[in-house]
Amino acid sequence: MVWGVVQFPGSCDERDALHACGLSGEARLVWHESRDLDGIDAVVVPGGFSYGDYLRAGAIARFSPAMEAVAEFAAAGGPVLGICNGFQVLCETDLLPGALLVNESLRFVCRQVELDVAALSPQEGGKLDNIAEQTLSIPAKHGEGRYWAPDETLDQLEANGQIAFRYAPGHNPNGSARDIAGVRNAAGNVLGLMPHPEHAVDAMTGSTDGLAVFEAVAGARA
């Protein structure tokens, strides 16, 4: 298993993502100017503030050579995990539906949250089903994490089983619609979430619940 972790100017969680990926295989960084994903089995778009997050979070990263390669990789069924800023980038790239808006509180939040993993009904082509229905304890840290999509899109996502993670009752830190913390694409190989599973892979930092997310993505080739 070889992981590629995209690194933009302004990324800040790529080292933790490399470490987390390295626990289940090899992992290497993919610089934003590179289109080279040869030999990579799964891609992580990590957290941070890509290109300073100018204009809108993730708006400029979308046009990087690395993201063009990631879009092709995803279209070919390759597993892609977007975390925090990476989730924002995947939404801006239209690899995932919806958008992430400024937190309702206008405050940057940084705290441990409980995440309910949705009971993902098996679906054709969807391979994220190997993550069991459970509650994960994972840190969230962001200023623009309020998931939003039009109601008809949200209904459709629910009907398709594309809402992968919801904040547990009382844990929604940002005003996200329907407590949504993470979604996947219709094919099931692209997953994005605001909380940080890569910061929850070692008991020393309080939780190893993030490992389940990486394991799920590793098996998500569509």
Added chain:
Amino acid sequence: MAKARVLIRPKEGILDPQGKAVERALPALGFEGVGHVRVGRMVELEAEDPAQLPALCEKLLANPLIEDFEIESIDGA
């Protein structure tokens, strides 16, 4: 070169916490009776071909899912 100004604002119906925060701050400063505050962005630019502005706004300057934009020409261009 055509000078233009692009106004970008959150779509109607989307909660705008920045606008709400400004709205709530106004009475404390003695400004009563101000409502429906919406905070957006303004981008000024010069373009050789103004015909490309709408596409440029849709692809980069605004996210059409969550934002509306208006293009105004400046200097009567």
